[in-house]
Amino acid sequence: MDHDQESGLSRRDLLKSAALGGVGLALASGDARAAATAQADGSSATVRGIVFEDTGSTGIRQADSRGVAGVLVSNGREVVKTDADGGYTLPLRDETIIFVIKPAGFTTPVEADTMLHRFYRINQPSGSPAALNLTFEGIEPTAPLPASLDFPLTRQDEPAQFEVVLFTDPQPQTPAEVDFIREDVVNALNGTPAKFGMTLGDMMFDDLSLYGRYNGIIATLGLPWYNIGGNHDLNFEAPNRHYSRETFKRTFGPPYYAFAYADAVFIMLDNVDYLGTDPKRPGGAGKYEGRIDAAQMDFVRNLLAEVPTDKLLVVTLHIPLRTYIDPEDPAQNLTNRAEFLKLFEGRPHNVSFSGHTHTTEHHYLDAADGWTGPQPHHHHVLTAVSGSWWSGPYDHRGVAVADSRDGTPNGFHILSIDGTSYTTRYVPLKEPNGRQIRLSVLSHLHSEMRRDYRPGALIEPPIALAAVPSTTLVANVFDGGPKTTVTMRIGTAEPKSMVRKAIPDPFVEDVFARNESVKKAWVKAEVSSHMWTVRLPPTLGPGVHPVRVAATDQYGRVQHATLALEIAT
Incomplete structure (x- = not known):
């Protein structure tokens, strides 16, 4: 059954749009200048639709489908709440992604072969610019939006106590290193009781053609999986941030977004500010800095205006808020850290996680960093799955030992949440008895x-x-x-x-x-x-x-x- 003007997207269209970037659309993590222009151009274009309870698991809004009130929906900048009938209206720009912010007690559609959530619709009528001549496939021109862009939700039980698998920097550079992920990591997690997992960037080491195989391997865990991009998940041909996530968007959806689970709200951000190709760097790679751009600042500000202060905020980024490796390097630290942290004033329950440095670090940020809370903000730089970028001698399986440069064995973390409290534990992948x-x-x-x-x-x-x-x-x-x-x-x-x-x-x-x-x-x-x-x-x-x-x-x-x-x- 094809969708009509009122019913939104059919199951077939859901799967088709997922291949092009999902049932949603990410604001092409555009630079601040482009985003500001879109906001100030006086356009009256809007997108509207219904967030509904998908009791039949069809992905299609039926005549008797009930709208879900109080659900947040965003265009990557503005955040609105659905009305009593599940309806929303948002400003629509030429290039944006409309996405629903999963509320507690519900889930968005999950693809069985990738375990990726499809909670968005990409609106990019011209697609990725052909002039960029992208090495890895970007966005095809998207079809006009339906008169009602609807998002399905399905109820699920969400206990106050739950666990999340935290990966960062799996970063395979070759197909053989994808093998390492399968042998070293996935096998260590079979049977995990975690409710979902996430990777905080650098799923790849520049070769974005490996996304499909990587996602298929991670999907065998049977866990819904969330992702944000790292500095090695970029389209290097882009002149700046604006088109630097075209392949990421096609594969995963919005470069930044949020969702709730039980009493926690997860804020997934893209703080890799791409500055364009650097001819001095191999492989066409470019320079970048750690920065939250203006569109994301607005998104977080507008999101928090709708989130009660008694919720646990879990903030994820790729580049750390701060690192011991070099606290002054703009490519290793968030350059607008103080401005960003001010968004969380009055929020007593919070923690943030990052990767990028292939080190394991704990920071407790205070007034000197721009944090104004009564207790320091805990920022945890997570162990890299790839450790020393899969360096080192091979073990008996033929997998690189990969001890990290700070001496931490390669591995991952488990985040345990109980209401608004949390703990983390580190899981080394090759140490005897953990x-x-x-x-x-x-x-x-x-x-x-x-x-x-x-x-x-x-x-x-x-x-x-x-x-x-x-x-x-x-x-x-x-x-x-x-x-x-x-x-x-x-x-x-x-x-x-x-x-x-x-x-x-x-x-x-x-x-x-x-x-x-x-x-x-x-x-x-x-x-x-x-x-x-x-x-x-x-x-x-x-x-x-x-x-x-x-x-x-x-x-x-x-x-x-x-x-x-x-x-x-």
Whole structure:
């Protein structure tokens, strides 16, 4: 059955439009200038429709379909609420995406073969400009919108306690690295009780033709999946931000959007501000900075005007609000962080997540960052699925070991939500028994003599008795941060506090130094934000000493690591 002027989209049209970017349309994450022009041009064009309860799961509004009141719908800038009959009206620009903001207790249509939500309709009558000569397929010219652009919702149970899988930077550069995702990640999640998952950018490493295979692999988890784009998910031929997400839009839909689940509202943003091709960079890649553009600022502001303050806000971005790697680099940090954070004034329940740096970091932002809440804002930079961009030696499966440059094993996080409270936990993909701490012993000879010793010999026992006074125990608490406390106990002695210290992980220094042939050229050990150290007691005698390290995280959970510390005579 084809749609008519009143009934909206048929199931066949839903699937057809999904192939072109879904049942919705994303504001082509345009630059601020283009968006401002569209808003100020005095156009009276509007789009209107009905958000309805799809009791028959047909995707088509029937004569007896009931409208759903109080649902938010957006054109990427304005946000309106449906009336008592489920009706909405929004300004319509030549290039935009109209999308419904999934309310709690409902779901939008999910494609079985991709597990992607189709909650939008792309309106781009001219399609992606042919003059751009895009390497990867963009948007075909879209058909005129129906007189009533309707969105189906289906009821679902949403418990206050639920879990979400958080990925960032899977970033396969080759088909073989897509294999790594299948073998390393998907198999680790089979049977997960999580309600849905999300990837916070860099699904690809520039080759956007791999999206289809990647989505099919992730879909085998059986979880609905949400995505935002990273700096490697761009159409590099675009001169600026405006047309830099054409392939992303075709595949995933709006570059930024929001949805609710139980008592949480997820705000999915695109803060990669593309500045155009840089001839000095390989592969036609361009420069970019971390920035929330004017259209998204308006979207968030208008969204929050409709969201009660007793909801948990979960904000996701690709580029961090701030990173330890280089806090001044505009390509690594959100350049308009203070302006952005002001949008959340008076919101007591909040957390934000990002990726991009292939490090694991916890930040607690305060007034110096533009945050005005009574408690610091927790920003969590997540572990990269690809770790060191799939660098390193291969394990017995032929999968790259991929330890990250800050010493964190590649992996992902699980976000656990209970009402307006949350916790996260880190899942390493190759550590035995899900180990959360790695211990090394480091003498002053470490860096000078690495070449003369077998792998690991300078960061593992045994150590010479004469070297004890100059030897330091190093603990990499993989998901540790400023609120983590760490102690060390040797035998039955009193525990000693370990000190957080910004140093590279000696284990990863060793791994990278000895595996140059299977390491990406730019990968090197970086200063890590989650290292703790303590000097060994100089009176420690020969023999084997049991060492136990305990790390308490911000949620009060305790992780342990043990080491048989052997001291030679």
